[in-house]
Amino acid sequence: MRSVIATALLACSLTFGAITGNAADLLSGLKSATPQPGAGDLRPGLGVTYYYNVFNDTSEIPDWAKYKDGVKGEPILILDYFVGDGDVLTSGRVDEVGADIRGYISFPVAGTYTIAMRSNDGVDLKIGGVRIVHDPGVHSDRFSELTPVEITTPGWYPLHLLYFEKRVTSTLELYWLKPGGSGQLDFVPEEAFAHIPGEVPQN
Numbered sequence: 001m002r003s004v005i006a007t008a009l010l011a012c013s014l015t016f017g018a019i020t021g022n023a024a025d026l027l028s029g030l031k032s033a034t035p036q037p038g039a040g041d042l043r044p045g046l047g048v049t050y051y052y053n054v055f056n057d058t059s060e061i062p063d064w065a066k067y068k069d070g071v072k073g074e075p076i077l078i079l080d081y082f083v084g085d086g087d088v089l090t091s092g093r094v095d096e097v098g099a100d101i102r103g104y105i106s107f108p109v110a111g112t113y114t115i116a117m118r119s120n121d122g123v124d125l126k127i128g129g130v131r132i133v134h135d136p137g138v139h140s141d142r143f144s145e146l147t148p149v150e151i152t153t154p155g156w157y158p159l160h161l162l163y164f165e166k167r168v169t170s171t172l173e174l175y176w177l178k179p180g181g182s183g184q185l186d187f188v189p190e191e192a193f194a195h196i197p198g199e200v201p202q203n
């Protein structure tokens with residue numbers, strides 16, 4: 001049900017983007033993981049560390065982490081969280097949660113991907129060392145720009161996502177449209193995410 005709602009809302013966003021030219025500039029220069037992680041080391045989903053505090057900007061999460069240890073959460077298998085006032089990601093809490101999410105995302109072919117997020121509250125996404133989405137403050141549900149991202153080398157790329165939920169409702173969704181694709185963006189699928197337990201990928 002939630003994906004149906006998300007798809008309907010995203011269609012509005014896409015239309016809005018097309019009418020206003022509200023797509024972001026092409027991003028390039030993303031660095032793939034070197035060396036590529038071994039298939040035998042990878043586990044499903046993205047690793048996550050939670051920090052329980054009132055955050056108002058994603059930049060406050062690494063500052064807080066200098067002084068307070070986080071709590072390892074269950075891996076996040078897919079970023080399709082549109083949960084109203086329910087649990088924030090895999091934290092088991094409904095409010096006042098910061099998340100430092102790390103792992104790898106697989107781009108299976110070279111070409112230009114269109115990436116978008118919907119978030120509530122703040123989000124800061126970097127892939128391969130390049131900031132892709134930055135909407136760091138407190139806000140209700142809203143979509144990012146549609147961001148074209150050039151991938152020259154297929155494979156695994158380090159992903160680092162800072163996110164927090166302050167109060168009431170929370171949303172965290174990541175969409176893409178693969179090269180040559182047409183129509184609506186889809187959730188980035190589970191098979192495109194992985195992490196190595198205990199590792200902090202450099203990004």
Ligand SMILES: [Ca+2]
Pocket residue numbers: 120121139165166167168169170
């Ligand atoms: Ca909220």
